[in-house]
Amino acid sequence: MRRETVYEDQRISIGSFVLESGKELDEVELAYERVGPKEAPVILVCHALTGNQYTVGRKQDGWWEGLIGHGKYVDTSEFQVITFNVLGGCNGSTGPLSRNPFTNRPYQADFPFISVRDMVHSQKRALEALGIDRLHAVIGGSLGGMQVLEWGILYPDAMEHLVPLAVTPSLSAYGIAYNAISRHAITTDPEWKGGYYDQTHPPASGLATARMIGMISYRTDEMFQKKFGRRVIAKPEDHHEKALYDVESYLHYQGKKLVGRFDANSYLYLLKAMDNHDITRGRDAPIEEVKANVLAISFKGDLIYPPKDLEALFSLKSRFTIVDTKYGHDGFLVEFDRWGQLIKEQLQEPSKIQRSG
Structure with missing residues (x-):
């Protein structure tokens, strides 16, 4: 029997939030989209630079609706999918357009600088506020892929699978x-x-x-x-x-x-x-912190995130593949028939994380 699929398009408050820089934001909210059966395993999807929380195309075109949805590679009849608009974004999450509680005007250029790690920490807080402490997988490409890498390092026991796409350990000079x-x-x-x-x-x-x-x-x-x-x-x-x-x-x-x-x-x-993201910043061997099953995917001709850099990071201890495409970096947004099946198979892999208790 098909389980009832629920849909949420809301904001969640996480209260005050201290950034990596030491600066504090008050009254922080993250906007999110949530779709899938209530009791199903949760998959967190992290969006790219100009993306947003809308991945599946319920209220507007979903930027990953070719990958995610009922009967698709990430099947929303089997999994519950959540995407947050990132901290600093402009689609409902706290960012430069938000009201500064101290001035009662939009922050604009008074908004403090944020990091990818800030994005991840804020998402963890939001998930906890939603009553979610376990993730089946974290998936994302480009800026979303940066978040995926940080999720695996910052919260290594929080998920079964990591799927970083079209990303590198740090942004190149190019x-x-x-x-x-x-x-x-x-x-x-x-x-x-x-x-x-x-x-x-x-x-x-x-x-x-x-x-x-x-x-x-x-x-x-x-x-x-x-x-x-x-x-x-x-x-x-x-x-x-x-x-x-x-x-x-x-x-x-x-x-x-x-x-x-x-x-x-x-x-x-x-x-x-x-620009500032680098998984080695302040860390000796960050990738050794990762416990989840990893499927790392790069795309041929990606100028911004060269496949060789992601391959060097994961090829010896995880699954790594280069998708043959003419789209370059944008390959993670198209041609799902070339790589979607890899993700579908990854999500069925058994966990290798040993749980206590």
Whole structure:
């Protein structure tokens, strides 16, 4: 008999929260989506830079609905799936758009810097508030993959399986360089105003440019050539503002689309968290702390998170695979038939963690 699937789209309060930096946030909330049978094993999904808590597509398009859902690779008739909008995000969790209880105005640039470890600690607190102390698995790609790695190190007894995708132990100089250009685009926009911009007039041009930069780094040159080539969509003009080539139009569209749904301050805070992430920071042998079964997945042609770095981390003690794709880094968001079955099989593997009691 099919068990009743429940759906929640809510916020959970975790009270005051002390960050790695020692600074304290008051009245912290995390927004979350929860779907699956009430008593089913829980899978935590961690989202990427511009993702959110909506993975399965109930109230809006789910960014991983090709992977997660009833009868899919992560089957919501067998598992309960929870995704939190990260601390510092702009989809309901405490972040730059939130009200600062001391000023009664949005934090904006007064929001303190956060780390990936802060994100994970806040999610652990939120899960405890929801009455959840055991996870069947933690899954995520890119910034989500960074969270997955930290989950395995910070809370090694909390889950049976770890599935980091499209990630590396730390962000490379190449990745930081792309983020630096994106940061420059936003902070030099005339509407930036030191981060205290009018919400009705955000630094739209800078954020759109940052997104365009990101889109180039997320895909491979082969993919761009295959999808767009030199296809012309307009007659040559005597000015520079109009897109002549299809690839130009695509990038402009992606930039405009992000401006309509994402806050520039949040974008910058999350970029900084990614830049600063390094699992070896303050640790001698962090990967030795991991107890869960690990399936690590990289994607061919990933410029930002080179597969060789994740392979070096996990190939000797865990399952590691490189997915052959033309999508590069964005492979973790598409072509689920190429790698979804690996996750499905991983979730059926027996636990190797010895429990006491």
